[in-house]
Amino acid sequence: DVKVTQSSRYLVKRTGEKVFLECVQDMDHENMFWYRQDPGLGLRLIYFSYDVKMKEKGDIPEGYSVSREKKERFSLILESASTNQTSMYLCAIAPSSYEQYFGPGTRLTVT
């Protein structure tokens, strides 16, 4: 079974804070993804990593950065959180053939 864990289920942060969201997989899969999901807008790709230290911007990378120092861990960083970054954040891995498996998600509220 594919297992993806995310560091927090719920998070409340203040405007301007630096926020770290972490995603950990228990296998050696190369491809990892960060999405945000908002009502009416669906799932939108923020960043994608295809190996350690390798990253690629998705559709909405502005205001975010990522880090992948070890294969099993992919972190999403909000350098200075803003209220429009309040959202559900979902990490996914892709073991093979484009199939993606999601972690439980982090619901982030920025006040």
Next chain:
Amino acid sequence: QKEVEQNSGPLSVPEGAIASLNCTYSDRGSQSFFWYRQYSGKSPELIMSIYSNGDKEDGRFTAQLNKASQYVSLLIRDSQPSDSATYLCAVENFGNEKLTFGTGTRLTIIP
């Protein structure tokens, strides 16, 4: 811009009937197609993958693919209240490792 279109619903179906969910996509080169189920407050769960034209059955679920018409559908037979969820269609972006998601169809099974 690659697009995946779904009717947002809500789609209401009586218990025991067949639920039919539809999805169209714009990228003619796409070869891989997925259906995810998402319960309220939870992350998306992969339920079906389809790669070839025609039907693919898995229990009460049947995925149908017509690449010429750029159309993929999901049929749920003998619908149960536990099938009430939002169903997301996802399409591979030809030439890269990414998926494009539709905004989802909310399905309600009426007991």
